[in-house]
Amino acid sequence: MKTAILLMGHGSRVAEANNALHAVAEMVSAETGCEIVEVSFREMHSPNIQKGIDACVARGAGRIVLYPYFLFAGAHVLEDLPAEMEAATKRCPGLEMVLGKPLGVHPKLGEIVCERIGETVAEAGWELASERAAS
Incomplete structure (x- = not known):
């Protein structure tokens, strides 16, 4: 079964x-060797997360690591992304998904x-090291 990585910003x-x-995403693909690495966005840009999931499935993925490219676990990571996963599960029965931890x-x-x-x-032409030595 193919595994995909979906980076979500x-x-x-x-x-x-x-x-x-x-x-x-290009760096992740090169580092992991994963054949399917896609990008999606929560809002303001496309593709949205559902379309990102669909792109992974269209490329043959049966499992998807959904990676939240967010700094911390705020409302998007704790609430919105699990809701996106639930919606995808209803649309794609049998698709395995796991949500990664944010940065x-x-x-x-x-x-x-x-x-x-x-x-x-x-x-800026400044130096930090000299300030430490002076204090």
């Missing part, structure tokens, strides 16, 4: 924000934040 009116999830608090996210702060400080 919030969706934005800003195209670059939505395009970023497609770039992440949350993780040391790698801390590293990324520090890297981005470092880039911002460097672009």
